[in-house]
Amino acid sequence: MDTKNLSAPARTRSHAPGKNHPxxxxxxxxxxxxxxxxxxxxxxxxxxxAQHRELSLLAIGLxxxxxxxxxxxxxxxxxxxxxxxxxxxxxxxxxxELEAHGxxxxxxxxxxxxxIVTRTVSCNQPGRHEAADAxxxxxxxxxxxPAERPPRKALPAVPKPANSSPALIQTAIDLLAxxxxxxxxxxxxxxxxxxxxxxxxxxxxREFTPTAVRHALTSTLPDEPLHRPAAxxxxxxxxxxxxxxxxxxxxxxxxxxxxxRNCDGCDRGIRMAEPGLCRDCRSDPxxxx
Numbered sequence: 001m002d003t004k005n006l007s008a009p010a011r012t013r014s015h016a017p018g019k020n021h022p023x024x025x026x027x028x029x030x031x032x033x034x035x036x037x038x039x040x041x042x043x044x045x046x047x048x049x050a051q052h053r054e055l056s057l058l059a060i061g062l063x064x065x066x067x068x069x070x071x072x073x074x075x076x077x078x079x080x081x082x083x084x085x086x087x088x089x090x091x092x093x094x095x096x097e098l099e100a101h102g103x104x105x106x107x108x109x110x111x112x113x114x115x116i117v118t119r120t121v122s123c124n125q126p127g128r129h130e131a132a133d134a135x136x137x138x139x140x141x142x143x144x145x146p147a148e149r150p151p152r153k154a155l156p157a158v159p160k161p162a163n164s165s166p167a168l169i170q171t172a173i174d175l176l177a178x179x180x181x182x183x184x185x186x187x188x189x190x191x192x193x194x195x196x197x198x199x200x201x202x203x204x205x206r207e208f209t210p211t212a213v214r215h216a217l218t219s220t221l222p223d224e225p226l227h228r229p230a231a232x233x234x235x236x237x238x239x240x241x242x243x244x245x246x247x248x249x250x251x252x253x254x255x256x257x258x259x260x261r262n263c264d265g266c267d268r269g270i271r272m273a274e275p276g277l278c279r280d281c282r283s284d285p286x287x288x289x
Contacts, residue, residue: 043068046125049103058090059097066104066122075120102126155192156234158199159241172200175210176233182218185226192230199237206242216240 045064052060062084066075077095081088098104105121161168176193179186188196203213217233226232258271265281272278 044124049124052101055097055101056094058086059094062091062094063098063103063122066098067124075122076118153228153231155195155228155231156238158196158234158237159202161198161201161205163205164198164201168201168204169197171210172197172204175200175214179214179218179233182214183221185221186218186229186233188230188233196230196233196237199234199241202241203237205244207245208242 043064045067049055049060049063055063062080069075077088077092080091080095084091086094095104095106099106103123103126105123107119107121108116109119110116173193176188176196179188200213203216204210208216217236221232258273260269261272261275262269263278263281264275265277268278270278
């Protein structure tokens with residue numbers, strides 16, 4: 001019976017402090033607020049004043065008292081010394097603390113009667129007016145210049161025709177303008193059409209009809225969207241340019257057929273340019289009657 005149970009803990013483990021098991025040693029050491037919502041006779045005080053790390057307790061309490069007063073109330077040193085048990089020296093030092101940290105502004109002004117008075121302004125948020133004035137006098141921020149659009153990439157070169165008469169150029173422009181009827185993606189601007197027109201004229205010079213040129217430009221187009229249709233057409237005009245037709249010697253002009261006339265000598269019918277004698281009568285002219 002004297003054998004010990006080695007699996008039993010030596011002593012009961014305490015719960016670790018946490019969200020579900022608070023540490024009871026510190027549960028009653030901090031401040032506990034018993035707050036009620038104010039509906040009348042209250043003043044809103046910022047924590048920047050109530051928890052100020054550089055102001056003295058007297059300065060903080062004096063600032064709270066001053067901010068709770070109505071406009072026009074006296075807050076000179078004598079009035080405050082009469083209200084509170086602290087003397088004028090401590091109250092004057094507390095007012096200087098508030099003035100140094102921006103919670104009070106005291107200025108001397110001359111009234112119409114010639115007397116000099118001290119104007120006191122209480123600030124519940126120091127630096128608010130200075131920030132507003134700085135914003136008002138701040139020069140307007142420069143708007144960033146709009147990003148310049150990159151220059152348009154030049155279109156590929158097109159073949160140059162041997163004869164670029166205005167009539168042929170207009171025929172080529174009309175052909176290019178009609179391509180969008182075959183494929184709406186081939187909508188061209190006037191500038192693009194003027195650039196491509198000499199290439200179309202070069203095809204027309206090679207004995208291609210406008211219908212054949214249109215078929216060469218619009219057949220087997222890619223299925224994806226055409227971002228630069230003019231560049232595609234310029235490439236096709238240059239890459240698929242057919243060779244010049246073979247040289248043909250000009251055919252002789254057809255023989256001239258003169259009208260049939262009667263010879264003035266023998267009255268025989270013969271083709272002559274003008275009335276007169278035939279060849280036989282010119283060599284052996286007939287005797288005059």
